[in-house]
Amino acid sequence: MSHRILVTRSSMPAYEEYCEEIKDIWESHWLTNMGSKHNLLQQKLLQYLDVDKIDLVTNGHMALELSIQALNLQGEVITTPFTFASTTHAIVRNGLTPVFCDVNPMDFTMDVTKIEALITDKTCAIIPVHVYGNVCNVEEIERIARKYGLKVIYDAAHTFGVRYKGRGIGSYGDVSCFSFHATKVFNTIEGGAVSFHDDAFGHALYNLKNFGIRGPEIVESVGTNAKMNEFSAAMGLCNLRHIDAEIAKREGIVLHYRSRLEGVAGIQFSPIQRDTQPNYAYFPVVFDEKRFGASRNEVMDRLAANGIGARKYFYPLTNSFDCFHGTYDVYQTPVALYLSKRVLTLPLYADLELADVDRICDVILQCKNET
Numbered sequence: 001m002s003h004r005i006l007v008t009r010s011s012m013p014a015y016e017e018y019c020e021e022i023k024d025i026w027e028s029h030w031l032t033n034m035g036s037k038h039n040l041l042q043q044k045l046l047q048y049l050d051v052d053k054i055d056l057v058t059n060g061h062m063a064l065e066l067s068i069q070a071l072n073l074q075g076e077v078i079t080t081p082f083t084f085a086s087t088t089h090a091i092v093r094n095g096l097t098p099v100f101c102d103v104n105p106m107d108f109t110m111d112v113t114k115i116e117a118l119i120t121d122k123t124c125a126i127i128p129v130h131v132y133g134n135v136c137n138v139e140e141i142e143r144i145a146r147k148y149g150l151k152v153i154y155d156a157a158h159t160f161g162v163r164y165k166g167r168g169i170g171s172y173g174d175v176s177c178f179s180f181h182a183t184k185v186f187n188t189i190e191g192g193a194v195s196f197h198d199d200a201f202g203h204a205l206y207n208l209k210n211f212g213i214r215g216p217e218i219v220e221s222v223g224t225n226a227k228m229n230e231f232s233a234a235m236g237l238c239n240l241r242h243i244d245a246e247i248a249k250r251e252g253i254v255l256h257y258r259s260r261l262e263g264v265a266g267i268q269f270s271p272i273q274r275d276t277q278p279n280y281a282y283f284p285v286v287f288d289e290k291r292f293g294a295s296r297n298e299v300m301d302r303l304a305a306n307g308i309g310a311r312k313y314f315y316p317l318t319n320s321f322d323c324f325h326g327t328y329d330v331y332q333t334p335v336a337l338y339l340s341k342r343v344l345t346l347p348l349y350a351d352l353e354l355a356d357v358d359r360i361c362d363v364i365l366q367c368k369n370e371t
């Protein structure tokens with residue numbers, strides 16, 4: 001059998017480049033606690049992401065969990081179930097109640113026409129997800145949030161480097177939470193960041209990530225530990241040098257997928273969004289069994305039999321997780337439910353060969369031709 005292909009593969013700099021980057025850590029012995037690499041990466045990301053203010057944290061989940069805590073929210077939060085566990089868990093772990101809004105069938109982001117009907121006197125915030133790197137309807141979300149006095153925290157885990165209407169995606173809403181996990185377009189091994197506008201929020205967030213410590217003898221508030229270490233920051237500094245080239249390679253791969261699968265009955269992709277500079281984070285495909293002739297699960301199994309690891313991001317919906325058994329009604333988000341049963345995320349990473357894309361598409365098209 002040909003070599004195995006997984007859904008993604010971490011981007012890494014040349015070994016020598018990373019060694020060079022971490023050399024001075026051996027001189028300084030400074031490994032963590034807002035070291036020089038942490039601070040330099042923070043400054044570089046502020047520019048690259050084109051945001052007002054930013055703070056680095058240990059991972060994308062802590063970005064969400066601590067952002068919610070820093071805003072001191074209480075009550076209900078409108079969010080979507082078509083996401084990774086992290087989004088919903090961050091809400092629940094803060095003692096808040098998620099209220100699930102359906103997604104729109106075109107780009108899988110929150111269906112803004114359904115938000116207002118979910119608002120009650122307990123609603124305090126909206127947490128939409130720029131899922132797969134698709135930009136939410138940020139204008140409409142802002143209008144609704146202003147009208148009802150709600151905070152907006154974007155789960156921007158998938159949107160590193162995305163720009164919308166000439167602005168960094170992290171400049172929209174009150175707060176945006178990025179993930180720099182190994183599987184993301186940009187990684188610091190594990191890592192994340194929060195972009196924001198308000199200084200008081202930034203102060204509260206920093207306190208949460210560093211035990212509330214403000215000086216050797218000053219502990220202002222109760223916090224936890226979510227500091228990015230120097231080795232992660234060094235990985236980020238290296239990866240950031242190559243990020244534009246990585247995204248360009250991803251674009252070539254996505255265009256190749258599209259050219260092979262475009263127009264095939266029963267296959268739907270994410271749209272090319274207007275006014276958006278994308279990052280090609282994921283390549284989700286929705287299989288309509290009736291028109292395509294094979295189900296998502298059959299395609300996934302066939303790919304697996306050929307050494308190709310596609311993934312069901314995002315199935316099951318978070319509102320149907322075992323840990324929430326009986327708490328939420330999945331039928332209140334029918335579009336998300338429909339998509340979660342049909343979507344398959346195909347392999348995508350900068351070094352994926354176009355010949356491998358052909359191999360993947362050949363297997364998919366074989367499933368169709370057999371019916």
Ligand code: T4K
Nearest residue numbers: 006007008009010059060061084086157179180181182183
């Ligand atoms: N919000 C959203 C919308 C998210 O998608 C995520 C994370 C978060 C918040 C939270 O951010 P973090 O706290 O994670 O920073 C993966 C990732 O672990 C997770 O970061 C990501 N979303 C989620 C969508 O995918 P798994 O369980 O699918 O990962 P895993 O270990 O199966 O890896 C997938 C593939 O990646 C492997 O088949 C091979 C490749 N890989 C994996 C690792 C760990 C590598 O090439 N290198 C690696 O080091 O969750």
